[in-house]
Amino acid sequence: MGDIDTKEKFEEKRLVLAQREWKRLTANGSKECRACHDYNQMDFDKMSIMAQMQMKNAAQLNTPCIECHKGIAHKLPEIKQQKSPELTKLIASAKNEKIGVNQVGYNVLAQPIYADSAMKERIGTLEVATAVKVLETTKDADKVELSLWRKSKGFSRVWYEKFGLNVVSAVFEKEFAQNKDNFTVMDTKEDPLTGLGWEHVKTDVWVKKGDLTSSSDGLWDVAKASFNTSCSVCHRPPAVDHFDTNTWPGIFSGMVGFTNMDNDTQKLVLKYLQFHSSDFDSDKRH
Numbered sequence: 001m002g003d004i005d006t007k008e009k010f011e012e013k014r015l016v017l018a019q020r021e022w023k024r025l026t027a028n029g030s031k032e033c034r035a036c037h038d039y040n041q042m043d044f045d046k047m048s049i050m051a052q053m054q055m056k057n058a059a060q061l062n063t064p065c066i067e068c069h070k071g072i073a074h075k076l077p078e079i080k081q082q083k084s085p086e087l088t089k090l091i092a093s094a095k096n097e098k099i100g101v102n103q104v105g106y107n108v109l110a111q112p113i114y115a116d117s118a119m120k121e122r123i124g125t126l127e128v129a130t131a132v133k134v135l136e137t138t139k140d141a142d143k144v145e146l147s148l149w150r151k152s153k154g155f156s157r158v159w160y161e162k163f164g165l166n167v168v169s170a171v172f173e174k175e176f177a178q179n180k181d182n183f184t185v186m187d188t189k190e191d192p193l194t195g196l197g198w199e200h201v202k203t204d205v206w207v208k209k210g211d212l213t214s215s216s217d218g219l220w221d222v223a224k225a226s227f228n229t230s231c232s233v234c235h236r237p238p239a240v241d242h243f244d245t246n247t248w249p250g251i252f253s254g255m256v257g258f259t260n261m262d263n264d265t266q267k268l269v270l271k272y273l274q275f276h277s278s279d280f281d282s283d284k285r286h
């Protein structure tokens with residue numbers, strides 16, 4: 001067409017070109033693919049279970065191949081990460097929210113955790129959407145209580161939201177996590193599934209003011225919309241409660257590279273999936 005005369009310009013435009021082809025191959029039922037391998041010539045019994053499950057159904061519905069198979073003959077174009085405008089809006093509105101003493105807040109993005117109100121000594125990271133109770137507040141910082149779980153074995157730097165579930169809420173520096181003076185162990189319990197010991201731990205820490213919101217609903221709305229948009233590009237998005245909390249991270253990390261979600265959105269969407277998995281029935285949801 002005369003507008004692409006360098007490799008760089010080609011790479012820059014690949015996604016647009018690919019989307020145009022995907023549209024064409026959807027509209028014509030993926031005619032070109034089927035010139036070489038059509039549904040009526042497939043021997044389903046010789047396929048992998050995964051291929052059989054998806055493609056017997058697709059053959060019945062005569063679904064265009066391209067709906068599921070992108071990046072076959074050509075490698076997938078690089079997809080640039082994009083900040084979710086909805087998440088950006090939520091982060092901005094949290095700046096004006098006031099979470100009072102003894103109220104619970106959820107952080108709208110991952111942020112540093114400090115040992116002191118001057119926020120000089122960084123001891124870890126608070127992951128997105130973690131519930132914290134505000135204990136004290138100054139002009140710039142909030143002192144919050146973390147009530148979380150950790151595995152007894154190892155350095156136990158990673159603290160989880162709930163017993164037995166790998167939903168990451170905070171990650172501490174090794175020095176902090178190793179020193180028992182830094183937290184109180186409320187309870188210990190063995191996970192019957194893995195035989196691992198877990199500790200219910202509490203500690204008071206400082207975070208920068210302005211990143212907490214009073215309800216997790218807004219966060220889940222953003223996550224749900226992002227999941228439904230990004231994960232429906234190639235196939236119907238899977239039902240969130242089709243997998244359990246500890247299975248979602250593996251599935252998600254295998255797929256998220258196909259999407260244009262930026263890091264903050266990815267973390268939020270994964271947490272949404274974990275908290276709305278088959279481990280949570282609808283009236284006990286977080």
Ligand code: HEC
Pocket residue numbers: 030032033034035036037065066069072073
């Ligand atoms: C010119 C004939 C031809 C056309 C057109 C064609 N294929 Fe293929 N395809 C093949 C052959 C031959 C193989 C086996 C290649 C091999 O084993 O190295 C193959 C392999 C595959 C595989 C399995 C290998 C892999 O990379 O996962 C998939 C999936 C596939 N094709 C999908 C498609 C889709 C989707 C289209 C249309 C966009 C398409 N094919 C168009 C001939 C064709």
Ligand code: HEC
Pocket residue numbers: 030033034037038039046047048050051052054055058063064065066067068069235
């Ligand atoms: C609903 C989604 C879907 C549609 C539509 C679909 N496929 Fe597939 N296909 C899959 C999945 C899932 C696999 C398995 C991939 C895997 O095992 O990693 C697969 C595997 C394949 C394979 C490898 C089969 C094997 O295991 O030996 C070929 C070839 C293939 N598809 C071609 C096509 C062609 C050609 C069309 C259109 C006529 C098509 N597919 C339409 C989902 C789909």
Ligand code: HEC
Pocket residue numbers: 068069070230231232233234235238251252255256258259
């Ligand atoms: C660029 C296309 C594409 C996008 C975008 C995409 N997927 Fe997939 N997905 C596939 C293909 C192809 C398969 C089947 C082959 C495979 O397993 O690699 C699949 C399979 C799956 C499966 C079934 C695999 C299993 O282990 O049971 C799940 C669940 C899934 N995707 C979830 C997601 C989620 C969640 C997202 C959004 C983060 C997403 N997908 C985005 C192409 C995509």
